[in-house]
Amino acid sequence: MTNISPAIMLVDDNQERAHLVCECLKSAGYTIVAQISSAEGLLFQVEKYRPDVVLIDIESPDRDILESLAIVNREAPTPVAMFSSHNSADFISRAVESGVSAYMAEGITTERVAPAIEIAMAQFKSFQLLRQSLEKTQQQLSDRKTIERAKGLLMAKKKLNEEDAHKILRKLAMSSNATMHAIAEQLIQYFQSEH
Structure with missing residues (x-):
């Protein structure tokens, strides 16, 4: 070489x-x-x-x-x-x-x-x-905030506890072969369009 x-x-x-x-x-x-x-x-x-x-x-x-x-x-x-x-x-x-x-x-x-x-x-x-490394960490934090927001919306709209909201997000992500972040973004958009 x-x-x-x-x-x-x-x-x-x-x-x-x-x-x-x-x-x-x-x-x-x-x-x-x-x-x-x-x-x-x-x-x-x-x-x-x-x-x-x-x-x-x-x-x-x-x-x-x-x-x-x-x-x-x-x-x-x-x-x-x-x-x-x-x-x-x-x-x-x-x-x-x-x-x-x-x-x-x-x-x-x-x-x-x-x-x-x-x-x-x-x-x-x-x-x-x-x-x-910093950009990756910032992206992970941003993704986590989005997931937490989607969980909060699920909890409020469907009267779920945090664990059940998390399970629903994870199940949706697995069944659609997407990341939890992507599913969380879709849920947030869905709930926002309801108004």
């Missing part, structure tokens, strides 16, 4: 440095899918080239780049490693909130590139798993 190296998109506003970084990345076995000089239109570029990692090395990153990263993070989540001389806690915090997975408060060097890429990919993966 061959170990495929990540495809990198480099965003660097210094042409000379960008060339050196690209050479460094290529010699380390990385594939450069795109090299751009600003974060303008970053979402379009990410969707066009589909990099495994976005590597940003900009002299003075500003709010515009953070807004571009936030859009990418929302629309096409991708690991981002940022190298910057900005070392204020406030800026770093805003960068992380915008979707930066690894922030290096020093300039880019040959020694720092590979670890930054690995950190960005690991942090990104960890964050995505956490986000999926």
